[in-house]
Amino acid sequence: MPEAPLDLLLLPTWLVPVEPAGVVLHEHGLGIRDGRIALIAPRAEALKHKALEVRELPGRLLTPGLVNAHGHAAMSLFRGMADELPLNNWLEQHIWPAEAKWVDEQFVLDGTELAIAEQIKGGITCFSDMYFFPEVASEIVHKSGIRAQITIPVLNFPIPGARDANEALRKGLALFDDLKHHPRLSVAFGPHAPYTVSDDKLENIRTLAEELDAGIHMHVHETAFEVQQSLQQHGERPLARLARLGLLGPRFQAVHMTQIDDDDLALLVASNSSVIHCPESNLKLACGFCPVEKLWQAGVNVAIGTDGAASNNDLDLLGETRTAALLAKAVAGSASALDAHRALRMATLNGARALGLDDQIGSLEPGKAADLVAFNLSGLAQQPIYDPVSQLIYTSNRDCVEDVWVGGKHLLDSGRLTRLDEQRIIANACAWGTKIATKQ
Numbered sequence: 412m413p414e415a416p417l418d419l420l421l422l423p424t425w426l427v428p429v430e431p432a433g434v435v436l437h438e439h440g441l442g443i444r445d446g447r448i449a450l451i452a453p454r455a456e457a458l459k460h461k462a463l464e465v466r467e468l469p470g471r472l473l474t475p476g477l478v479n480a481h482g483h484a485a486m487s488l489f490r491g492m493a494d495e496l497p498l499n500n501w502l503e504q505h506i507w508p509a510e511a512k513w514v515d516e517q518f519v520l521d522g523t524e525l526a527i528a529e530q531i532k533g534g535i536t537c538f539s540d541m542y543f544f545p546e547v548a549s550e551i552v553h554k555s556g557i558r559a560q561i562t563i564p565v566l567n568f569p570i571p572g573a574r575d576a577n578e579a580l581r582k583g584l585a586l587f588d589d590l591k592h593h594p595r596l597s598v599a600f601g602p603h604a605p606y607t608v609s610d611d612k613l614e615n616i617r618t619l620a621e622e623l624d625a626g627i628h629m630h631v632h633e634t635a636f637e638v639q640q641s642l643q644q645h646g647e648r649p650l651a652r653l654a655r656l657g658l659l660g661p662r663f664q665a666v667h668m669t670q671i672d673d674d675d676l677a678l679l680v681a682s683n684s685s686v687i688h689c690p691e692s693n694l695k696l697a698c699g700f701c702p703v704e705k706l707w708q709a710g711v712n713v714a715i716g717t718d719g720a721a722s723n724n725d726l727d728l729l730g731e732t733r734t735a736a737l738l739a740k741a742v743a744g745s746a747s748a749l750d751a752h753r754a755l756r757m758a759t760l761n762g763a764r765a766l767g768l769d770d771q772i773g774s775l776e777p778g779k780a781a782d783l784v785a786f787n788l789s790g791l792a793q794q795p796i797y798d799p800v801s802q803l804i805y806t807s808n809r810d811c812v813e814d815v816w817v818g819g820k821h822l823l824d825s826g827r828l829t830r831l832d833e834q835r836i837i838a839n840a841c842a843w844g845t846k847i848a849t850k851q
Contacts, residue, residue: 417463600625714764
């Protein structure tokens with residue numbers, strides 16, 4: 412039988428597959444069929460294959476879609492509301508009261524849509540969301556075409572959408588069942604932090620996660636105070652407590668980890684847990700520094716996240732990756748720490764691995780989902796180009812994102828959202844801002 416034609420053949424100037432590491436392919440083509448990568452070959456060879464559409468991408472760098480491994484999407488509607496405050500004050504005196512007053516299903520719908528639009532325009536094709544009303548967020552993800560891990564929020568006290576942890580878990584299990592066959596949505600457990608979730612609830616989550624082979628996504632060691640408080644209350648550091656309760660493992664996603672000693676590092680390595688680094692949020696809230704290079708050299712999988720726009724204040728993963736690369740050098744005291752190619756890997760394949768999706772996304776390999784982003788490197792400030800990955804990380808910003816595909820579907824076409832109404836989303840966000848500002 413003759414080979415079926417490609418649905419789309421992309422012909423960029425540079426193609427970075429991420430796996431194998433450190434490779435830049437010049438003048439190659441990438442073919443897509445049925446939402447998956449069907450071909451990567453030199454340009455002349457690629458053009459021998461029939462394609463329903465051929466798209467020339469001169470001056471463009473084609474990479475895997477960026478993976479934002481941690482965020483709180485709907486909190487985009489709280490962007491800039493409580494700036495310049497330390498974490499505990501920011502959270503307990505401002506964010507939690509605002510959430511109690513404003514967060515409902517409509518808030519989550521509009522805030523999540525705003526976040527998804529911003530992320531797609533910045534080259535993000537997959538994100539992890541940790542927020543309330545996860546069933547509402549999943550509906551917006553489904554409609555938008557993006558890929559996501561939706562986490563079930565669990566805390567010791569009532570939250571929007573659930574009177575207690577048991578109700579949150581019941582609703583979450585129903586969502587897990589509804590989405591178990593969804594091609595772009597996965598569900599994980601999202602206990603907020605060691606200091607807001609008790610041992611009995613954590614043990615219940617561990618049991619459910621094991622039964623369902625689901626991820627556990629959690630803020631851990633975000634501040635020195637959190638560690639000190641745990642030592643006083645439990646006689647052990649938070650990560651050691653989580654290890655004792657059996658939560659650590661390949662499915663565990665430890666967000667922040669700014670406080671790491673040798674015992675913590677040993678636990679991360681032995682358990683094969685992932686760390687999700689959120690440098691700009693940690694810097695803005697003065698939480699500390701995650702020792703990325705030390706983790707990387709020890710073999711820990713380190714991914715990257717923006718955190719929520721209420722504490723960052725943007726969902727710009729390319730900018731976050733640049734910050735991560737620069738900060739890693741300062742923390743390690745080495746100019747060679749976290750080079751540009753490894754930084755891109757952290758924002759793509761490492762994020763996919765943390766979310767348990769590395770067999771589907773994160774690198775450009777035949778058979779994987781066609782989650783792609785095309786960056787325009789033809790600008791004045793990016794010339795001359797010796798290494799396009801270096802120019803992407805150190806000289807570019809998210810404005811150079813031109814095209815985004817998820818599962819072969821074109822979600823951003825020459826900078827224009829194809830499925831979301833940008834002006835309507837902006838109007839909704841402005842309306843929320845006016846309402847919240849006038850009724851605080």
